[in-house]
Amino acid sequence: MKIVTAAIIENNGKVLLTRRSRGQALGGRWEFPGGKLEEGESLQQCLxxxxxxxxxxxxxxxxxxxxxxxxxxxxxxxxxxxxxxxLQEDIQLSVHDKFDWVEKKLLGTYDFAPADIPIAKKLQESCSDE
Known part of the structure; x- marks a missing residue:
């Protein structure tokens, strides 16, 4: 089983999402940015x-x-x-074709990659607790 990390980056009540570029696996789907864990890395180092x-x-x-x-x-x-x-604001995309800052309550309106859906739902539910 591959271990993949995903960043939950919040700013002014919004969460950062990235969209996978067309032509790659799950192209056009939104996700929390991150990637595969390499041998010897901690989850945080990987992210x-x-x-x-x-x-x-x-x-x-x-x-x-x-x-x-x-x-x-x-x-x-x-x-x-x-x-x-x-820690820096100047996002430059390389493997994604778009990024967006999204209010947590609107996460359900995005077409997420399947593995990201449960995380998006939990994050969206957390905004009702605030």
Missing amino acids: EREIQEELSVKIKAGDIFDESVFHYEKGTIRLVAIHAEL
């Missing part, structure tokens, strides 16, 4: 590296928010969502 590679910004990864396991045709992934603080 910080992946965000630097994919968005060209530095983050500080924190605590785990939630996890999701999903069985895709090409294998099973365990998606670990981690709270993260954005």
Whole structure:
């Protein structure tokens, strides 16, 4: 099972989402940015590296928010969502074609990659607690 990290980056009550570029797996679907854990990395190190590679910004990864396991045709992934603080604002996309800052209550209106759906739902539910 592949372990994949996902960043929960919040700013002014909104959450950062990225859309996978057309032509790649799950192209056109939205996700919380992140990527695959490499051998010898902690979950936080993985997330910080992946965000630097994919968005060209530095983050500080924190605590785990939630996890999701999903069985895709090409294998099973365990998606670990981690709270993260954005340390730079100038996002530059490399593997995504769009990013958006979304109010938590509107997360249900986005077409998420399947593994991200349970995390988006939990995040959306958390906004009713605030």
